[in-house]
Amino acid sequence: MTKRILKIVGFLLLLGVLIGGGLLVAGSKKAPTTTHPATASSNKQPKKVTTPKPVAKLTMTELKRHPDLRYSSIIYYGIKYTHIQRWQEVSDFSRGWQVEIYHAQAKYLVWPDKHIKAEAKQLEPNWFKLDSQGNVTYHSFVVHSFRDDQTKTVNLTEIVAQINHDHAMKKVRQMPTNLTTLNHTK
Incomplete structure (x- = not known):
């Protein structure tokens, strides 16, 4: 009977070893577990990539219909492309601009703050003239000098083309x- 018990115990031990070894082998083939729990978003479809809408180009018709946009285009060009140093005085886009229009002379004074008061208007500002053919002549007084104003003349169609070329339509x-x-x- 002891032989029989020894055989049963031996069989059970062998069976235990085989089962234990099988679990070890099966465990090593198992995919590694992640430390992050799965979320419901893993079943979502990928986000669609949307391209931004292209900004419409400026047109001469648009500038004729909207004087403030026309003045803005002229000011933008004056700041970025005239290379007249004093036009940089109006380059603070956050402060804005005040444009004083003298219709009889077709003269537009450009002040460097949309809220500028008369007492702050001590020095001659930058200004431009706009004729009926769309020619814009930029003027800038030369401080501490007896020289003539610095000037540059450009056509409004050239201003529009430059703004469109530089993709500055949205900013303008x-x-x-x-x-x-x-x-x-x-």
Whole structure:
């Protein structure tokens, strides 16, 4: 009977070893577990990539219909492309601009703050003239000098083409919100 018990115990031990070894082998083939729990978002479809809408190009028709956009385009060009040093005085886009219009002379004074007060207008500002053919002549007074104004003349169609070429249409279209105009009829 002891032989029989020894055989049964031996069999059970052998069976235990085989089962234990099988579990070890099966465990090593198992995929590694992640430390991060699965989320419901893993079943979602990938996000669609949307391309931004292209900004419409500026047109001469648009500038004719919207004077503030026309002034903004002229100011933008004056700051970026005239290479007249004093036009940099109006380059703070956050402060905006005040444009004083003298219709009788077709003269537009450009002040460097949309809220500028008369007492702050001590020095002659930058200004431009706009003729009926669309020619814009930029003027800048030379401080501490007896020389003539620095000037540059460019056509409004060239201004529009440059803004469109540089993809600055969106920036220029935002400028009128930071622009005030004062009209002088005399």
